[in-house]
Amino acid sequence: MAVTVRIPPPLRKLTGEEDTVTADGSKTLAQLIDALEGMHPGLKERICDETGELRRFVNVYVDGEDVRFMSGLATELQADTEVSIVPAVAGGR
């Protein structure tokens, strides 16, 4: 099962400027992040802090839903899931 991951501009240096990458075999978001780290070393450190939790200023969406409304890093991924990593920009109104 291939998960598509949208990579934001600040992380594209690590993905060879690719704006999307795909990863196989991950059942949860935590596994996916480990898989991404294997493919693009350095990515995990940017997304997660020292304790392994998602960084304060990183939002991760699974099929458009903020994972903090789901199960966080334990959120399960389905086949054809789209994951989007988005910096937490302060919005306007």
Place this chain on the structure above:
Amino acid sequence: MSFASALRCRECKREYPLEPTYVCEFCFGPLEVVYDHDGMREAVSRESIERGPTSMWRYAGLLPCDADNAVDIQAGFTPLIKADRLGKELGIDELYLKNDCANPTWSFKDRVVTVAATKAREFGFETLACASTGNLANSVAAHAASAGLDAIVFIPSDLEQGKIVGSAIYNPTLVAVNGNYDDVNRLCSELAGKYPWAFVNVNMRPYYAEGSKTLGYEVAEQLGWRAPDHCVAPMASGSLYVKIHKGLQELASLGLIDNVHTRMSGAQALGCSPIVTAFEEGTKNVLPVRPSTIAKSLAIGNPADGFYALGVMEETNGHAVSATDDEIIEGMKLLARTEGIFAETAGGVVVAGLKKLAAAGGIRRDELTVAFITGAGLKTQEAVKDTLEPPLQVEPNITAFEEALGERRLAGVQTANA
């Protein structure tokens, strides 16, 4: 000229050149403009500011872009009104209202957009874009029109009519997204990585956010170069609230006012109050919520500056307060009835917050207090229109008028006695 010297990560302090970028590549922390403080101190004085234009560009030396090429439709330098009637009703002896309804597109958003649009043009962008709950879209569309730039603005599809028309009139590409503001914001963050557009609140954000500082500058200048004792501001992302305080502190660091001891309080709608909730629980970990409130301009369920807002609240011994939809409507009516200002729902949130804080002793009677009214009521008529007295319908003769007036007064007495 501008004294902006670099962008710096608020978290890990890494520095970046002044470019259209917005997050730290390393820790994803937000980037903030840093300035040549000495140069600023030398160039900017009370006198130089007072000689400037009667717009927020009088503070050009404190902003991150060049005023000579500003995209300027005269944002800012709005009235600061002594609100004696409202103050009397609430039990605050010295209450002022910063009336930012009096901006070109009738909200404080013109302050941030004039800076962002100016910077976007400096960078060579041809398209201005934004994610918005309405006010920002109005302002982006207007500034783009004035500068001859293309505009593409994204809004949630359930906005008030006044906010839709208030963008469409400037002829932008207006995109109504099936979702809430947080969905719109996510989409725009993704699009900003794909299209060469200046998203004012995404890739222009470090510059954009600086525009809100001018509210702090203006209030201090209008009070005769002093900071108020207490400010009450609405909070959506929390950015405005934080930047008002930053503006006051900057004036003090430049020697233009005395040291700042202003308490900063913030108000949210109960139906979207993640910052208030974190404050009440004594944490700075803001958990996102799904907004459900008539105060759509404050309906950001995932406030990225919430963490910093809570820091300012703690540092200044301020409060966080929330208001129900009914209290918001009452706040709008109270403001209109006592001060003649028709504010949008966000203004109702602020007035309701003021009322609660004053009643609970959160604002002391003797504190010189400034409340920020950030947008005009004609934009959100839906919120109040069914709660107001309909007009008296009369035939054009005195008898008919007097009968109708008599009935209305009688009804008023009965209502009062009920």
